[in-house]
Every structure is written in structure tokens, then in C-alpha cells.
Amino acid sequence: MQKIGFIGLGIMGSHMAANLVRAGHDVTGYDVVSASVDKLLQAGGKPAPDIASAVSGAEVIITMLPDSPQVSEVVLGPGGVLESAAAGVLLVDMSSIAPETSLAVAAGGAERGVRVLDAPVSGGEQGAIKASLSIMVGGSAEDFEAARQIFEDLGRTIVHVGGHGAGQTVKAANQLMVAGIISLVSEAIVLLEASGVDGERGLEVLAGGLAGNRILDLKSASMLARQFEPGFRIDLHHKDMGIALASARAAGVALPVTGVVAQLVAAARAQGNGSLDHSALLKVVEQLSGR
Template sequence: MTTVAFLGLGIMGGPMARNLVRAGFDVIGFNRSRPPVDRLVEQGGRAADSIAEAVRAADVVVTMLPDSSDVEEVVLGEGGVLASAKEGVLLIDCSTIRPETSKSVAATAERFGVRVLDAPVSGGEQGAIDGALSIMVGGAPEDFEAARPVLDAVGKTIVRVGPAGAGQTVKAANQLIVAGNLELVAEAIVFLEAQDVDTDAATKVLAGGLAGSAVLDRKSAGMFAREFTPGFRLALHHKDLGIVESTARESGVVLPLGAVVSQLVAALVARGDGGLDHSALLKLAEELSGRGRKS
């Protein structure tokens, strides 16, 4: 039985670790707060009280962490993955971080005999629960093949997109598209509600045409209901759009629409809405039209 250490059992990591247990892996979980670890134990996993304890006997280590600095601390820091894991372990980082950080971590890990894939995911909380995530992977082809059994347990669309850092670059593009789509769906909802139309019928016909999208399918009902329980928090999307903007600037790429959406997300976070789902872009869209309401 392959032993998998799973570090980071939050909204996405918790369901992913549970799906690995269901797939027959021996999963050892570690999280900064204890309750998610206890839930994993109830679901058939094992608990660790430290990173070192979690990874010491692992064949594969999966990390699902909030930001670049967290990955650097957990992987490179004292008592971290590189200091504690056995040689030859496969590290799959499913966090969304800067491409340059992924490249740096992979280069450092190579000196320790640790293989690394950057494998950020898309699909939100429901995708994690259903084991249907889209996973964009950067790293060596042979390491990608070695990771397939683990990735297959948590994802549905799994594609190697290039060398180290490539997965993060594609994830940045994903976050750009999702943010832009969310903003346009929000504006369309405000537009529709201002007219004398059946919004349920309008959404149905829009979803069946070229305007249809996963965002419209999965997010519109909650947006119409002003229900913004986080599946993916605005604060995290704000972080991701910062990655998009900085990487684009380094590459000499101009993203005019992306920059506008990034500022709208930043405004919501700045005023205290960072804990809401990213579909809460609707709140600002309707307020800009003087149609704000309590949600």
C-alpha cells in the first residue's frame, strides 16, 4: 500500500485526502489546526502531529497550502519535507503559487533526491469532494507517470503541461479566465434583474448557447440567491490574480481586462469581503449600478 502524507486539510485538501483514503491509499494527514486531522482519522486516515512525522515514512507527499511562502516554509524549512522525507519521495504540490517559487522548490528538492511536481487544481470545493478536479501538472514526464495513481484518485482531467513551474502558469491563466467569467456573469445578472424578464428562463437559455460556461452552471444559482458561502474565497482569488499580474509583467504581457477584474476583487477584499465566495463579485457589480442589497 502506498503511503501518502497529506499536508494541508482545508476546504480543498480535506476532501482530496478523503478520496485518497477511499482509493485505498494509506493517508497520513497534518494540518496546522487539529479538527481537520481528526475528521480525516474518522474517514480512515491517520494523524500526524508534525510535518516530520507525516512525511517520514511516506512514498508520496501532497501539499495543499495557501501561498508561496507557506510552501517554502513547509517544504524547505526546518523540520519540513526536505529535512524529513526519505530519498526518492515524490512531492506533489497542489497549492496555487508563483511559477518561480515552484521552479525554485523543484531545483532545491533535486539536491535532496526528492522529485517534485507542481500540480495545482481547479474545480472548487465541489470538484474536490467529487474527485473531479482538473489538474495541470508541471515536472518531468516520468514523475508525472509515477504520480498518476494519486492524481487519478482526486481528479478527472489530468494533463502534464510542461516542465517545473508550467502547472502554476496554466493555473494562473485558469484563475484569470474564472475571475473574468465571474465578473461578466455578475454584470449579466444585474442587467437581467433590471429588466422585465424571467431570470430562471434567461439563465437556462444562456447556458445552452455560446454564453454557457462552468461558472454560469455552478455559480449562478448562488449568485441569484445572494448566497456567498465560500467554495473558493475572494481573498485567495485576490492572491491568485496577484500571481497573474506579476507573472504577466515579468513576461511583458498586457492584460487590460484582467487588471480591471483584479482591482474589483481587490476592492472587495479591502472592504472586508475576502472571506466570501468569489462569486460575491456580484455585490460590487450591483452596487456600482446603485442596486445594492443586503446579502
């Protein structure tokens, strides 16, 4: 059992923090939305009125925030994590952010004697609920081992992928693949339905062959029903596609398919669908098809 300060109790963070409580950890949580903190209290965690209170006395601090600006503000800014964290504490940022922001957080932590890991996750809300997340971890091997039990309480596939920022690079690769697969599933649905084929039966047989994938397993029914309640919002995937393309430019590589898919994500957001689940890319493909 460890004393954990958890900052960021949104769609993902609320379930993750609750799982840590159920695993026997002493979890104190903070979020700018008070209702989110109330959920942690109901799960058996402790509410904190501010960042300093969440961090006070913690052995491990976890942040799960929307984007790089929020991580920079919460961790590096005035009244942030590094101002309150004790030397030797382990900070695990599980947000999906730009690799360069993770490097800045690691550098800031080193100046304060705080150990840092970047550990973004994949698996969506259901993965967070079921503690079945895939966790890609950047940082030192020693710190990875120190956090292993916490990771095992949150996920199933846990891999140390390299030094600081490497976790975020792997997450960028994950996000470009997920968006691409959603786009292709959307195209398959539009083609099947426009051709008079039953979409449910068509996707069932596709899922059993080489075209099978987790998007078909988890999202085909809701996509066919045009139900796009967010598990992961288009707004956030739009941000992640920007990170993927920026990472590609920094590495000097071409991601031609990702460039096209990023435009579909941007179109979905521009059409006012940013708050919907990323499977609502189907709406863009339908519109392009005049359906």
C-alpha cells in the same frame, strides 16, 4: 496502494485526502488546525502531530497550502518537508502559488534527492468532493507517470503541461479566466434584474447557448439567491490574480481585461468580503450600479 503524507487539510485538501483514503491509499495527514486532522481520521486516514511525522515513511508527499509563503515555510523551512523526506520520495505540491516558488521548491528538492511536481488543481470544493478536479502538472514526464494513479484518484482531466513551474502558469491562466467569467455573469445578472427580466429564466437560456459556462452551471442559483458560502474565497482569488499579473509582467505580455477584473476582486476584498465565495464579485458589480 501507496503510503502518502498529506499536508494541508483545508477546504480542498480535506476532501482530496479523504478520496485518496477511499481509493485504498495509506494516508497520514497534518494540518495546523486540529479539527481538519480530525476530519481525516473520520475518513479513515491517520493523523500526524507534525510535518516530520506526516512525512516519515511516505512514498509520496502532497502539499495543499494557501500561498507561496506557506509552501516555502512548510517545504523549505526549518523542520519542513525536505528536512524529513527520504531521498527518492516524490513531492507533489498541489497548492496554487507563484511559478517562481515552484521553481525554488524543485531546486530545493533536487539538492535533497527529492523528486518534485507542481500540480495545482481547478474545480473548486465540489470538484474535490467528487474527485473530478482538473489537474495541471509541471515537472518531468517520468515523475508525472509515477504520480498518475494518484492524480486519477483525485481528478478527471489530468495533463502534463511542461517542466517545473508550468503547472502554476496554467493555473494562473485558469484563475484569470474564472474571475473574468464570474464578473461577466455578475454583470449579466445585474442587467437582467435591473431590466425587469427574471434572472433564473434569463440565465437558463444563456447557459444553453454560446454564453454557457461552468460558472453558470455551478454558481448561478447561489448567485441569484445571494448565497456566498465559500467554496473558494475571494482572499485566495485576490492572491491568484496577483500571480497572474506578475506572470504577465515576467512574460512581457498585456492582460488588459485581467487588470480590470483584478481591481474588482481587490474591491470585494477591501469591502470586507474576502472570506466569502468568489462569486460575491456580484456584490461589487451591484454596488457600482447603485443597487
